[in-house]
Amino acid sequence: MDSRFTVTFQGDHVRIDTDAEKNLEYATALWTEVLKVCEKYDCYDVLAVSNAPGPMPVLDGFEHARLFRDLHIDERYRIAWAELNDDARDATRFTETVLFNRGLSVGNIEVFALEQDAIVWLLSNSENSKD
Numbered sequence: 001m002d003s004r005f006t007v008t009f010q011g012d013h014v015r016i017d018t019d020a021e022k023n024l025e026y027a028t029a030l031w032t033e034v035l036k037v038c039e040k041y042d043c044y045d046v047l048a049v050s051n052a053p054g055p056m057p058v059l060d061g062f063e064h065a066r067l068f069r070d071l072h073i074d075e076r077y078r079i080a081w082a083e084l085n086d087d088a089r090d091a092t093r094f095t096e097t098v099l100f101n102r103g104l105s106v107g108n109i110e111v112f113a114l115e116q117d118a119i120v121w122l123l124s125n126s127e128n129s130k131d
């Protein structure tokens with residue numbers, strides 16, 4: 001598996017940078033690392049910036065509900081996902097819909113075409129910005 005991603009703490013959010021072909025195995029490795037960083041810094045605002053070479057397979061999108069449940073990614077997490085590749089964005093939105101329909105994403109996961117839009121959404125509603 002080509003695990004081309006980085007997960008870093010940015011002071012007020014956790015940032016994911018990824019440009020690899022996505023599938024369930026890749027997603028499991030990525031979200032496991034995100035979970036570690038979020039817990040280490042007690043920060044659950046996540047900005048994901050992706051330029052995937054193609055969409056995630058539909059069946060793998062369905063499996064995200066199980067993955068998020070298994071990893072205990074719950075309402076504490078706010079995830080702004082900027083998918084820069086137009087061809088992959090619809091699959092990312094499909095995964096967002098699956099999570100919403102399974103009760104795992106009630107207004108706390110949004111998919112964007114532009115990184116700046118994702119940052120604005122994430123930080124304008126962040127628990128970290130409500131001092």
